[in-house]
Every structure is written in C-alpha cells, then in structure tokens.
Amino acid sequence: MRFYILRALVLKELHRHAANRGGIALGLLLIAAAVMLSVFNPAGFGGGGSSATEAASTSVVGGVQHCFVCYTRENSDVIPPLVAHLEKTVPPELRQRVRLREMNADRIKEGVYYQPGVASIRLNAYTAGGQPHLRIDVFHPPGDAAAMAPFENWLWREMRVGLQEIAEQKLKALKVTNANLPPIVAENDDLWAVRESFAALRRDADEWHAGIVPEVQITREGLGGQTLELRSAIATALVVFALYFACVYLLPTLNCEERERGVLLAQALSPASPAEILMAKFLFYPVLGGALAAVIAGIYKPAVLSTLFFWSGLFTVAAGFLGIGMTIATLAKTQRAAFMGAMCYLLSVSLVLVICSTNGIPFVSNLALEYHVPRVLHASLSGSVHSVHWLHLLAAMALAAFWLVTAGWLFKRRGWQ
C-alpha cells in the first residue's frame, strides 16, 4: 500500500462527493433531523419499570408476537393435567405464537428478561392454609395490556374448561356422579367475570369435596424495562440510515458508475493496484457513514460518544454495511443494477424480518445484520445496555465479518471489473 496513491484515491472520492450536491443535501437533512430531535426534547427518555421481569425495547413490530405460558409441575396435581388440556386446545391461529414452557419452582418466581414482542403468562400452584392455590401472573407489554387479548381469550376459556374437567374427574374418583358443576362462562374475558367464574366453580366443587379446585388468583402486570422510546428510535433510524446510505447505497452505485464509465479501468491501468483502489473505498465510505452517524448520534445525545458500546456498535455496523455494499458492487455490473440491488436487499431483509417476527419463525432473523443493528444502536442511544445487547453486538460482529469475507472473496473471484 502506497500512501500517496491511497491519498489520491481517497481525495478523489471526497471531491466526487463534494461535487454531488444531492448527497450533501441528504447528509445535511439527516443532521437537521437530529438537531430537531435534540432541540425539541420535552420529555427525555421513556420511563423504566422496576419489575423483576423486564422487556427489551426496540421491537420492530408492535404488540405481542409470542406468549410464553410458563408453569411448574412441582407441588401440584392440578397443573400437569391443566397444561395438557391447554396444550391440546391452542387454537390454530395461535399455535405458532404460544409456547408452553416448564420451569422449576424457583425459576418461576424469578425475573426473566423478555425480548421485544414477547409476553408471558405464569402458572404457579402452591398450598396456603391447607388450601390449594393457583396463581396466574399475566405479564403484558408495558402500557399495552390489550395486546394480550388474543391469548387471554383462549387461556381463560380453556383454563376454566380444564379446571372443570379436572374437578369432575376428581369427583368421579370420589364416586360423586351428580355434582352438576356450574356452566362455563366462555365468552367473557372480563377479569371480574373470569374470577367470578373460577370462584363459582370452586364454591360448587367445594360443596362436594373441599380443595378439589384451587383458588385462582390473577395478577396483571406490565413488563418492566423501557418501552420503545420513539425519539431514540428515530435517532437510531437516522444513524442506521446514514451508515446504510454511505455504505450500501453510495458505495455500490458510485463504484458501478465508475465501472460503467470506464473510469475504474483507467484507475486500474494506473500504478494503483486493485487492492489500493479497494482499500481507498474501504477507508472512505465507512468513515463517511460513520462520521455522519456519529454527528447525528452526538447531536441527539452527546454522552453516547463517550461510550465504548456505541463506538463498537458503530464500527461493527459500518464494517457490516461495507461488506454488504461491496458485495452488491461486485455483483452488479451497472449503476442501475447496483441501485436496484441495494433497494432489493433492503426490501428483502425488511420482509424477512417482519415475516419471521409476526409468524414466530425462529433463528432466521438472527442471520440478518439488520436484526441486531437497531437493537445495539437503540440500546446505546436510549442508555439501556443489557447483557442481551452485548450478545446482539457479538452476533453483529460475526455477521459483519461474514459480509466482509464474502465481499473480499467475490472481489477476488470476479475482479474489479
């Protein structure tokens, strides 16, 4: 690598962008948006919860996509048959979204960190005063209890049916055949009506044999942690867009424009080696995108510029997007193809993420850099970095490395032409 050649190539890129007023205007618009976000900041960040059970912020899609029904079989003769009944009666439309998960008795009382779009219902049986109790905790997204409606519609009805079946079997075992337990209130998911329905069942069953139906206690609680704070989400979007714009859009289109016009050939025939030409692009575009992103983030929240997590995230995203941009630039032959490639990539990844998120398709989302990136950057910008965000950062680093290796391999195979 010769410094004077790298310098000439990087300055060339700089001059090209200086001559491109559209790009400058877009960069200024992004900065203006960040300034507006910073200046008009009435409320600061969203409130945090104190619950031991917390939800991560930054959900791509709102509402509840998955609901864990957690239970423990320990110390209970009611929960195993009740869970078996619930398992059998999950409606088809919820089958991909409901997960029944067994926990040990200690774990079920502990706080659990849930991913965005995930809620939880916990079944915990215990005995108090010689009487069986069944505690049902409903953890819904913060500020959005209604998001649990589809799950609760199913749960209350089938739980009531299940408990009645269990009671009838127990009475049958006790040779009681004419118990005539009360009818099931199936339509109503109103909490008072539900409680009343369970209570009525318990009262009637107790007339024949005490303790057959446990006393049901229902609690509802919003998951702790921060909600998706709109302002930091917008700041995150601006930062991600700045990097995407520089590395995945500008780099391939301008690179392909050079190739299409034959300017790339002219440079390649000069003493500049293909590696130097590539290195100059590798140096310029991530720095351009990273600088713009840092300016936006710094305007929104200056303190973020002093955090290692933010810079690690920014570096990783820049590297990953650079790999994606160079892959598109290597595959596309023309400027138009590069533009279409960048757009198609963006749309494809967005679609995959939404489809996976709404249909409960596991693992696939984790393969997309864009799944981890907003979470990492939003955590930085909203100041709520948890261990899960470090895992996202690690995953993003691995994916960035993958894209860089892919770009390098393709470049080597297909050449700079």
Add this chain to the structure above:
Amino acid sequence: MSDAAIHIKSLRVQYGRFTAVDNLDLEIRKGELFGLLGPNGAGKSTTIRVLIGQRRPTGGSVSVLGHDVVREWARIKPLFGYVPDRENHFEEFTGNRNLEFFAELYGVPRLRVRECLEMVELEEAGNTLVRGYSLGMRRKLLLARALLHNPRVLYLDEPTANLDVHSAEVVHRILRERVSQGATVVLTTHDMDEVEKICDRVGIVCKGKLVALDSPLALKQRHTERQTDVILATGERRTFDMDRDADRQALADLVRAGATASLQTREFDFHATFLKLTGQAFE
C-alpha cells in the same frame, strides 16, 4: 538483445466458442509507430486488451518491454499509456482536476498537467467541467492523460475519431514526436489516410489472423495495380496492363498518334487494398 518492444507469440483469445484472436504472431519494434487495422470484430480491440492486461490470453504469450503481460502486469502498468475508444473521464471534475488525479497516481508533478493540456491545446478549457466538453475535447483530454507519465509504450484506440482536421494534425504531430523520442506507439484506426500518413508499419488483421504486415509504402507497392485506363478520341474505353510489353507498346502508339482523349494510371488505393486483403472487397 531484441529491439522488439512488444512481442506477441501464438496469441489466442477465445470468448466461449468464438475465437477473437487466432494464433497471432507479431513483433512491434521499439520507437515504431504501428498501425493495427482490421474490420469490425477482427480482433484488434481484443489484442489491445491483452496488451494492456485486461484480457487473459487463452493461449500464447505476450511480453511488453521484456515483461510478461500476465505475470508482470503491475510492473508494466507504469510503462504504458492507453487511450481507449470510449472516453472515460470524471464528468464532475474539470479537465485539470482529472489530470491532476492521475498525475498523483503516477507520481508526476502538477506542472506536467499544464504541459499536457498545452500539448493537446486544452489549456484554456482546463478549468471547465468535463461534462461541458465536446467529443473532440474529451478525446484530446484522453491523450493528455495517457501522456502524463511519458510512457514508453502508447496504445491508442482510434485516437482521432471525432476530431477536426486541425486537432487530428495535432495528435499526429504528438505521436510522431513521441516516436522520435523513442516511444513505441500502437494505434488502431479505420482511417486509411491516417495509417498511410503516420504509421511506420501496418498490420492488417481479419478474423483474428494477421493477413498483412509491412510498411504502408511496401503495401502500396505490392498492391498497386499497374494499369492505365484510356478513353480514346472515338469514345472507346480501354485498359492497358503496364507489366506487358505488348500493352505498353500499344499505348505508346496511341499516344503518339494523338488518338487518346484521356489517360489515367491506377493509383494505389488503400481502401481497396484493405478490403481485398480482409476478403471484404465487392466482386
């Protein structure tokens, strides 16, 4: 030691099943202005592409100034200049800035940029954006760029296309000057007059093969038809073959008798020769 600047041996280039260059053997001497002619698709541009290292030969070998083009491409690059058939400038830069960028890559002083612009008579347009240049100005800027580093070998693909007569003369002068300073120039062109005027030697390629190789003068001598067309006073047209004694005698008799109204010798016709050699002449 060989005086060949470019040594092409059994060069073969294939695009799939199509053979663009077929077993081409050619030596171009140092300090020679060599013209490569041929009809469209003859293999001229492919040959140039191999010479500048942009196309790997399917077979054979090519060396420039003693360096193998494939294996030692990086060493050859600073030694040659290339004027492509299609202009390739940074449209958003001025002519000056375009040359400055390449001057930085070649490590030549900025003063040289001014010299090259003056050489091609573009010094006044140096600070104009290239997107405002005419086709001719763009081509001259290409030549200026190729000359920046005083290359020892210069490849030009139709260097005078779209140039006015004066500009074409300027280009010819520059090329002759380069050759007189010891550079080797290889150009492809469709302008037969240009070849005849400036080239030391000409290679005519057709269907990937070299069909003729000589100086324009030698080609002229070899392919000039030694015939004379005569229109007699009676209006009758006759042709006399100057290689036959009987025809020469008959023509002399007619001239002496004053029976000729018009008499014209057939001059060398490079176009006709080219078409004949490449098998494209109309019957």
